[in-house]
Amino acid sequence: MDTVNIKVILGSTRQGRFSEKPGNWILGELQKRSDVSAELLDLRDYQMPFFDEPVSPSYKQEEYKNEAVERWRNKVKEADGFIVIAPEYNHGYPAVLKNAFDYVYPEWNKKAIGFISYGSAMGARSVEQLREVAVELQLAPIRNAIHMPYDVLVATGKGTPEAEIFTPYAERTTGLVDQLLWWTKALKEARQKSA
Numbered sequence: 001m002d003t004v005n006i007k008v009i010l011g012s013t014r015q016g017r018f019s020e021k022p023g024n025w026i027l028g029e030l031q032k033r034s035d036v037s038a039e040l041l042d043l044r045d046y047q048m049p050f051f052d053e054p055v056s057p058s059y060k061q062e063e064y065k066n067e068a069v070e071r072w073r074n075k076v077k078e079a080d081g082f083i084v085i086a087p088e089y090n091h092g093y094p095a096v097l098k099n100a101f102d103y104v105y106p107e108w109n110k111k112a113i114g115f116i117s118y119g120s121a122m123g124a125r126s127v128e129q130l131r132e133v134a135v136e137l138q139l140a141p142i143r144n145a146i147h148m149p150y151d152v153l154v155a156t157g158k159g160t161p162e163a164e165i166f167t168p169y170a171e172r173t174t175g176l177v178d179q180l181l182w183w184t185k186a187l188k189e190a191r192q193k194s195a
């Protein structure tokens with residue numbers, strides 16, 4: 001099979017965010033795989049208004065008038081699978097991430113998605129909620145995930161090198177990526193067969 005296209009989505013856009021650190025790190029790990037073409041999607045580069053379309057994206061046929069939304073839709077479309085860096089805001093996930101999910105529908109369908117989170121409860125509440133959203137988008141959320149404690153934020157604040165922060169997660173990274181690729185390849189083959 002050809003390479004699979006995995007997009008890493010940064011789930012936060014605020015100034016001084018942490019998400020770009022695990023995002024860049026997992027991107028590097030994906031780029032070590034010969035069977036993967038990986039790209040980081042930064043929602044800062046897709047300045048989409050709060051959802052204001054007249055129809056649900058599940059019925060949308062034509063191009064979006066908003067240039068950023070159309071670019072976003074095309075990026076989701078070219079992906080075979082996703083890893084979302086999922087911060088936890090007030091026991092949920094950031095609004096900017098939900099807006100990005102809501103703008104697209106068929107382009108998410110029948111693709112695998114995995115999660116990396118962090119926070120006081122290791123971001124687990126955010127990820128569990130995202131799994132429910134993913135099912136409605138006909139994404140296939142995988143079991144393996146990486147959940148990091150608040151300590152990683154404290155360590156970053158103290159200037160601990162990123163390699164030192166993320167190296168302890170090497171084994172979990174292998175587990176996450178292996179499982180994501182299994183589902184991604186299986187679903188890509190199934191999509192191609194039913195096309």
Ligand SMILES: Cc1cc2nc3c(=O)[nH]c(=O)nc-3n(C[C@H](O)[C@H](O)[C@H](O)COP(=O)(O)O)c2cc1C
Nearest residue numbers: 012014016017018019087088089090091119120121
């Ligand atoms: C609006 C807001 C709400 C937050 N709520 C939570 C929370 O419910 N649970 C948690 O563990 N951390 C919470 N935090 C702390 C975040 O885990 C921490 O700021 C983290 O760096 C956020 O991710 P980001 O840096 O990628 O934006 C919150 C932070 C913000 C800005």
